[in-house]
Amino acid sequence: MIANVTTAEDRLAQLGIRLPEAPTPFGAYVPAVLSGNLLFLSGMLATSGRTVTTVGVVGKDLDLTEARGAAYTAALNALAVARKQLGTLNRISHVVRIGVHVAATPEFTEHPKVADAASELFRDVFGDEMVSSRLVLGVASIPFGSPVELEIIFEVQP
Amino acid sequence: MIANVTTAEDRLAQLGIRLPEAPTPFGAYVPAVLSGNLLFLSGMLATSGRTVTTVGVVGKDLDLTEARGAAYTAALNALAVARKQLGTLNRISHVVRIGVHVAATPEFTEHPKVADAASELFRDVFGDEMVSSRLVLGVASIPFGSPVELEIIFEVQP
Amino acid sequence: MIANVTTAEDRLAQLGIRLPEAPTPFGAYVPAVLSGNLLFLSGMLATSGRTVTTVGVVGKDLDLTEARGAAYTAALNALAVARKQLGTLNRISHVVRIGVHVAATPEFTEHPKVADAASELFRDVFGDEMVSSRLVLGVASIPFGSPVELEIIFEVQP
Numbered sequence: 123m124i125a126n127v128t129t130a131e132d133r134l135a136q137l138g139i140r141l142p143e144a145p146t147p148f149g150a151y152v153p154a155v156l157s158g159n160l161l162f163l164s165g166m167l168a169t170s171g172r173t174v175t176t177v178g179v180v181g182k183d184l185d186l187t188e189a190r191g192a193a194y195t196a197a198l199n200a201l202a203v204a205r206k207q208l209g210t211l212n213r214i215s216h217v218v219r220i221g222v223h224v225a226a227t228p229e230f231t232e233h234p235k236v237a238d239a240a241s242e243l244f245r246d247v248f249g250d251e252m253v254s255s256r257l258v259l260g261v262a263s264i265p266f267g268s269p270v271e272l273e274i275i276f277e278v279q280p
Numbered sequence: 281m282i283a284n285v286t287t288a289e290d291r292l293a294q295l296g297i298r299l300p301e302a303p304t305p306f307g308a309y310v311p312a313v314l315s316g317n318l319l320f321l322s323g324m325l326a327t328s329g330r331t332v333t334t335v336g337v338v339g340k341d342l343d344l345t346e347a348r349g350a351a352y353t354a355a356l357n358a359l360a361v362a363r364k365q366l367g368t369l370n371r372i373s374h375v376v377r378i379g380v381h382v383a384a385t386p387e388f389t390e391h392p393k394v395a396d397a398a399s400e401l402f403r404d405v406f407g408d409e410m411v412s413s414r415l416v417l418g419v420a421s422i423p424f425g426s427p428v429e430l431e432i433i434f435e436v437q438p
Numbered sequence: 439m440i441a442n443v444t445t446a447e448d449r450l451a452q453l454g455i456r457l458p459e460a461p462t463p464f465g466a467y468v469p470a471v472l473s474g475n476l477l478f479l480s481g482m483l484a485t486s487g488r489t490v491t492t493v494g495v496v497g498k499d500l501d502l503t504e505a506r507g508a509a510y511t512a513a514l515n516a517l518a519v520a521r522k523q524l525g526t527l528n529r530i531s532h533v534v535r536i537g538v539h540v541a542a543t544p545e546f547t548e549h550p551k552v553a554d555a556a557s558e559l560f561r562d563v564f565g566d567e568m569v570s571s572r573l574v575l576g577v578a579s580i581p582f583g584s585p586v587e588l589e590i591i592f593e594v595q596p
Contacts, residue, residue: 155377157374231581233580258587259587262578264417271415271416337544
């Protein structure tokens with residue numbers, strides 16, 4: 123192994139991040155499906171166990187800082203699901219797509235700043251070479267009142 | 281053929297479900313595109329022929345039971361499109377991703393129960409081993425006032 | 439080369455369309471990611487450079503013609519990103535999926551007519567054989583107040 127190659131698991135440890143328990147489904151679906159080299163994750167919410175950690179609409183009930191916190195929590199859940207499915211985050215060869223859905227008022231315009239809380243975590247863990255494509259939208263509502271839902275596709279080594 | 285292997289078409293017949301005519305596009309798109317092993321379906325609405333069967337916003341005009349009926353109708357349309365594209369549902373090797381978009385008020389939180397009407401049908405037809413990943417969102421509005429729109433990716437045998 | 443085979447770049451020139459500069463990211467993401475044969479584009483907005491060209495909610499601030507103009511602008515941006523990533527649009531072997539997200543009121547129902555402004559451009563450029571699957575939704579809000587955001591997956595020749 124070459125000394126200057128750092129893995130995702132190494133970086134996570136260096137950042138001092140401990141992943142939560144991977145969230146379990148709230149209905150008739152599974153947390154993730156691997157098809158070919160693509161791992162499709164189910165929608166990741168701002169939850170801890172069975173509880174939503176932040177509830178509300180951004181731009182009305184919640185400000186930018188609270189929304190970013192919710193996006194970060196959902197992103198940690200996504201990493202937990204990916205590690206549980208794959209055994210290790212080191213099998214991820216690219217973050218292909220992140221969709222960041224923000225429950226927001228029609229007037230809200232700063233969705234990218236909310237989304238960056240998830241994107242920056244992924245960049246810190248997977249490195250600059252793996253930065254994803256991204257789709258950011260303001261939606262009317264999200265299950266259980268979560269202010270953020272993440273849609274994620276990872277590319278996985280065969 | 282091994283006796284206890286049941287196919288999707290067998291299960292559909294056992295359930296007594298007759299699929300509707302596959303819906304035709306409402307614009308400059310096609311019902312589905314196959315790329316590699318992935319079949320991407322166009323958004324499936326609660327329609328019968330050219331008519332939307334249920335109209336309204338969930339949590340305001342429609343209750344949970346009506347919304348679930350709309351999701352079930354859209355899921356039948358998805359199966360009809362898949363069979364028309366592939367010749368038979370038995371070519372489907374996995375339900376990779378279901379996106380369930382519900383036209384809902386900002387206060388609505390029970391989206392997963394709406395989505396389960398589609399997920400449970402797919403589980404009954406494709407079996408427990410093929411349960412999908414899922415994304416559920418409340419959106420502002422859906423074409424023609426349909427309360428539900430499904431986004432589906434199937435994995436298909438080569 | 440066979441005389442009646444026309445490429446996407448040829449058609450674009452015949453249509454007299456000059457693509458804009460490819461938009462650069464508004465956060466910690468990249469404009470597109472290629473995984474296997476699939477090119478996932480980031481959400482394309484109605485922007486020119488760093489500026490949103492049209493702002494507002496369709497059905498309230500903007501009418502159908504203005505919304506179609508925004509969808510067309512976003513579609514040109516998508517072509518610009520694809521050409522920049524691939525060197526030439528001629529490497530695109532299929533338009534797999536277009537998601538058209540329209541910032542719209544709960545009462546708005548004509549989303550497909552908005553979406554057709556993007557779909558028709560792609561059909562004119564890539565030809566009838568490459569018409570995509572499509573997902574059209576009305577959302578609460580879109581970054582920077584853009585009335586339309588496009589989600590695009592292209593299939594690319596190896």
